[in-house]
Amino acid sequence: MSFFDTPVERRGSDSVKWGRYAGRDVLPLWVADMDFPAPPAVLAALHERVDHGVFGYGHPPEAATEFVLAHLAEQYGWPVAAEWIVWLPGLVTGLNVACRAIDGGVLTAAPVYPPFFSAPRHFARPLARVDLACRDGRWGWDLEALQAGMTAETRLFLLCHPHNPVGRCWNEGELQDLAAFAERNDLVVCSDEIHCGLVLDSARRHIPFASLSADAARRTITLMAPSKTYNIPGLGCAFAVIPDAGLRRRFQRAMDGIVPHVNVLGFAACAAAYRDCGDWHAELIDYLRGNRDRVAATVDAEKRVKMAPVEATYLAWIDVRGLGLANPAAHFEAHGLGLSDGADFGAPGWLRLNFGCPRATLDDALARFANACAAA
Numbered sequence: 614m615s616f617f618d619t620p621v622e623r624r625g626s627d628s629v630k631w632g633r634y635a636g637r638d639v640l641p642l643w644v645a646d647m648d649f650p651a652p653p654a655v656l657a658a659l660h661e662r663v664d665h666g667v668f669g670y671g672h673p674p675e676a677a678t679e680f681v682l683a684h685l686a687e688q689y690g691w692p693v694a695a696e697w698i699v700w701l702p703g704l705v706t707g708l709n710v711a712c713r714a715i716d717g718g719v720l721t722a723a724p725v726y727p728p729f730f731s732a733p734r735h736f737a738r739p740l741a742r743v744d745l746a747c748r749d750g751r752w753g754w755d756l757e758a759l760q761a762g763m764t765a766e767t768r769l770f771l772l773c774h775p776h777n778p779v780g781r782c783w784n785e786g787e788l789q790d791l792a793a794f795a796e797r798n799d800l801v802v803c804s805d806e807i808h809c810g811l812v813l814d815s816a817r818r819h820i821p822f823a824s825l826s827a828d829a830a831r832r833t834i835t836l837m838a839p840s841k842t843y844n845i846p847g848l849g850c851a852f853a854v855i856p857d858a859g860l861r862r863r864f865q866r867a868m869d870g871i872v873p874h875v876n877v878l879g880f881a882a883c884a885a886a887y888r889d890c891g892d893w894h895a896e897l898i899d900y901l902r903g904n905r906d907r908v909a910a911t912v913d914a915e916k917r918v919k920m921a922p923v924e925a926t927y928l929a930w931i932d933v934r935g936l937g938l939a940n941p942a943a944h945f946e947a948h949g950l951g952l953s954d955g956a957d958f959g960a961p962g963w964l965r966l967n968f969g970c971p972r973a974t975l976d977d978a979l980a981r982f983a984n985a986c987a988a989a
């Protein structure tokens with residue numbers, strides 16, 4: 614039995630995901646955390662830090678920065694200097710700080726993770742939203758639509774890479790097109806790369822947007838974290854990589870007085886995750902591939918629903934418009950399955966299914982999925 618097969622009871626815990634359906638027979642496959650324990654090396658580092666017993670204000674430990682830099686160099690061949698790192702308590706904070714820091718309009722492509730829509734709103738930044746293209750069942754960019762979405766005031770492009778919810782790991786050609794677009798229009802790019810450690814296709818690799826060229830580096834705020842990959846989002850430890858000193862100062866000024874420091878446990882977990890969890894990570898990816906294939910097989914068997922291949926993330930983006938339901942999320946919930954409503958991502962009629970769970974849970978969920986389809 615795999616480490617990932619062992620169920621952990623999350624009902625009655627502090628889990629947002631499981632708490633939504635407390636007391637109901639609904640399997641929660643919505644919010645993006647996994648039902649797996651953190652890697653043993655992360656747990657050991659946390660125990661050690663707790664045993665120290667004192668939790669005063671902490672500065673970023675050198676080890677955390679050192680292992681982040683080593684990880685970026687090893688995994689992506691991306692040389693990053695320590696002073697480019699700005700620690701953050703979360704990626705959503707980073708998206709909001711970017712919108713606060715950059716005076717002007719914001720451009721993004723839908724469907725996308727909902728805070729891409731709300732962050733510009735929080736700072737009264739006009740948001741231009743274009744659609745990703747889905748051609749022959751594969752998601753991609755519509756560069757003409759992107760250019761048409763530009764207004765005279767647009768200054769910031771919010772990129773989701775890999776993309777939640779469509780599951781694409783953008784390839785080098787696509788990223789080069791986006792970099793040329795950003796350069797032509799002189800845009801700052803905020804690249805949310807929180808899912809970069811979750812590339813499932815062995816033929817693909819994550820390429821940090823800022824690593825493409827000196828120009829891309831100069832105009833980019835990259836947001837990353839160990840949170841999704843090592844399943845520690847509740848520990849609140851993330852970082853921005855901002856090579857350009859001027860852009861970094863603007864970002865840091867926008868954080869002043871409102872963004873709290875990363876907590877000491879988050880730093881301990883982050884250092885251990887990047888230092889010690891290579892084997893755990895390889896096993897996780899293998900397990901998630903198996904889960905992804907089960908989801909794809911179930912969806913393929915249902916003639917009226919569709920999904921594109923999931924190249925990265927543990928999220929399947931499913932088109933259920935063929936079922937003709939007025940409220941798909943409520944229908945699936947009534948059949949014992951809690952999924953994310955596509956409407957929140959800018960795409961009513963779609964659902965997002967989180968397959969980051971033990972296979973026994975997933976198989977139960979997929980049986981419920983099939984029942985819900987049959988009942989529609």
Ligand SMILES: Cc1ncc(COP(=O)(O)O)c(C=O)c1O
Binds near residue numbers: 705773807851
């Ligand atoms: C693309 C993306 N960005 C950010 C987040 C959340 O980041 P954080 O919990 O660090 O604020 C998520 C979580 O699902 C996400 O999918």
